[in-house]
Amino acid sequence: MKKFICIMCPKGCHLTVDEANDYQVSGHSCNKGVKYGKAEATHPVRVVTSTVLVEGGKTPLCSVKTADGIPKNLVLEAMKEINRVRLQAPVTIGDVAIKNLLNTGIDVVTTSEMKSA
Incomplete structure (x- = not known):
């Protein structure tokens, strides 16, 4: 049980x-x-939310999330991949930051907008 x-x-x-x-x-x-x-x-699956670095933006971070739940046992490995991402401003909501995260078929997408500095 x-x-x-x-x-x-x-x-x-x-x-x-x-x-x-x-x-x-x-x-x-x-x-x-x-x-x-x-x-x-x-x-068990989890939607992962985090931030990634943005170069040339008005602020240094942009929020991201997995587009759907990923297997719970992959969350820590997913965070390692997300922490490696560096985006270039401008960024719009829904941009793909990581395609097919850890071969799950799930993308990591931006959830905020970032204008160029």
Whole structure:
């Protein structure tokens, strides 16, 4: 049995996932909890948010995030890759900072705009 607190809504239901019984979820108050509990027990993913350096911009940092969740076990390695990025101003929202991060098929995109200095 695995235990999680659901983050799909503000209720924060205390979920129990029974791996021996086809990942049966209990403790949920809606179907979102069932989906979250199964996913968290079988293949947990996280959206990673961070900043990258921008050269020639009005400020030195630009916010970025993964375009979708990546496997939880890759988060630390993903941060190493993100920390290597250097963008050149100008930057617009949605620019791809890293294509296909760690061969996950997920891009890292900018979430803020950066004008040239």
